Amino acid sequence: MVFEKSDGGYLILLPDVLATFDRFRQNKPKDKEACGVLIGSLKEGLFEIFLELATSPQPNDIRSRMHFWRSPSHQKIVERIFRESQQTRVYLGEWHTHPEADPTPSTQDWSAWRHKLSEQTEPNPLFFAIQGIRVLRIWQGDVTSQNIKELKYKE
Numbered sequence: 001m002v003f004e005k006s007d008g009g010y011l012i013l014l015p016d017v018l019a020t021f022d023r024f025r026q027n028k029p030k031d032k033e034a035c036g037v038l039i040g041s042l043k044e045g046l047f048e049i050f051l052e053l054a055t056s057p058q059p060n061d062i063r064s065r066m067h068f069w070r071s072p073s074h075q076k077i078v079e080r081i082f083r084e085s086q087q088t089r090v091y092l093g094e095w096h097t098h099p100e101a102d103p104t105p106s107t108q109d110w111s112a113w114r115h116k117l118s119e120q121t122e123p124n125p126l127f128f129a130i131q132g133i134r135v136l137r138i139w140q141g142d143v144t145s146q147n148i149k150e151l152k153y154k155e
């Protein structure tokens with residue numbers, strides 16, 4: 001799946017990432033929100049960005065129908081993959097699910113995203129994905145401007 005970034009470049013989601021999102025869609029009334037982090041690599045500078053992995057919910061996350069709390073285990077996975085990939089696979093943002101067909105970020109989502117973006121020390125943008133029951137939406141946060149904008153779905 002490909003999304004168009006605001007600079008005309010592309011965000012490319014590899015099948016592993018889509019499979020993880022798909023597995024945690026909140027199809028059933030009792031399905032809980034799931035969350036994780038996004039990991040990938042930057043090729044051709046920042047023009048094309050590949051999302052290669054999304055961490056699955058970890059046992060010590062706290063999950064309910066409408067909320068989640070992401071445990072530090074996700075950050076440990078990011079650090080391990082960064083080391084094992086000779087520092088080519090980096091942290092690229094966050095994802096979670098919503099129990100609605102077409103997801104709208106909550107006020108809490110916006111403040112959590114702004115906070116993450118303000119903490120980002122690398123120049124690359126961060127991505128924030130919400131998998132709804134039907135639709136996947138992704139926002140891009142730019143470090144320099146601190147703006148967060150939704151990406152256009154391409155194919």
Ligand SMILES: [Zn+2]
Binds near residue numbers: 096105109
């Ligand atoms: Zn949310």
